[in-house]
Amino acid sequence: MSPTSIPRPTTSHSSKSSRSGRTSRARCSGWTTSTPSSSPTRSRRNRNWRGPVRSARRSSWPRSTPSETSFSADWVESARSEPVAVPGGTEPGAARGSRAARRTGGLGLRRREALIAYASLLPAFLLVAAVIWYPVTQTVYRSFTDWNGATSTWIGWENYARIVANGELWLLLRNNLIFVLSVPGILLISLVVTMLLYEQAPGWRFFRSVYYLPTILSAAVVGTLMRIVFSSQGAVNGFLGNAGLERFQHDWLGSVPTAFMVLIFAFYWQTLGQGVLIFLAGMSAIPADLLDAARLDGAGWWNRLTRIIIPLLVPTIAYFVLFNVIWIFVGLFALVYTVTEGGPGYATTPFDLMIYRKAFEAGEMGYASALSVILFGIVLAISAFQLRTFDRLTTDV
Structure with a gap:
């Protein structure tokens, strides 16, 4: 038998199907496989094979630079922090606030608002500062100097020592204290x-x-009126003379007690209207049913005043007394x-009138500045004491 006549080996149907199955699975998995062949094209394809198609495609992507990587990370982070939209087109207030703070820079916005x-x-x-604090600081400084309005010389505590040594401080405190002791009287009259x-x-x-x-x-008009009425030839002495009470005629402004x-x-007459107005405003806050019930129970107006109205008007009374x-x-x-000009002598002179006299009549500006500083300290101490005391009273009520 000649070589040409040798029959080619036949393959079974099962072997063909198994080989075709392996080839299809390899193609589906992304790998290119080929059976051994003597074809030049297939051999060249096998020599140029470089791995899976998927890895080749992945390696063909352009590599990102560090700046692009950071930008992508920032964008992803901002996308994660974006608020979730609420159905209906509304957005939570906290989300809107966080978005606004992120757009404007939260710390920068707070600093800008401040x-x-x-x-x-x-x-x-x-x-x-120009109207109050500068004059106050200048007054404190001038109180340590001998100042006549034009020139000043530093003398330290000499002005304060003179105020205490010559007895004017105690006289002024006594005069103001007499007026302070009269406040409960106008308080009671205003309440009645x-x-x-x-x-x-x-x-x-x-x-x-x-x-x-x-x-x-x-106050100047009221004082002038009182000076005319209570003078030696005024309306009061004229009325007493016409009534046959000449023994009661008196120089009302010539002696210290009168x-x-x-x-x-004069202080009562001018302050009464203010007190009544303040207490009427406080009375409007008291329930009318409470007073009606007390009236039905037989409580008189004095009992209603002392046991109902006054306890409920403690904050109003505190304001009136402090003022x-x-x-x-x-x-x-x-x-x-306008009434007595501080006389006789300095017997009725209060602090503020003495400051005026020392500064503009005697020309002792430094001495008057020291009196002003002392008056400032006294008013500050009294105000602090009254506020603390009345705060406790109103808290208890």
């Missing part, structure tokens, strides 16, 4: 008048229209100057 607030308050601070107006006593309509008139007038009586009367005590130390100048 700067705007300080810039808004700066004009007010400058005005207060308020009670009568509130319960509509006979004649309340007329009195309601006139009780506030003295408060409208200035001069203080006239001043306190008038401070006014006595810093606001008596016009009233005393």
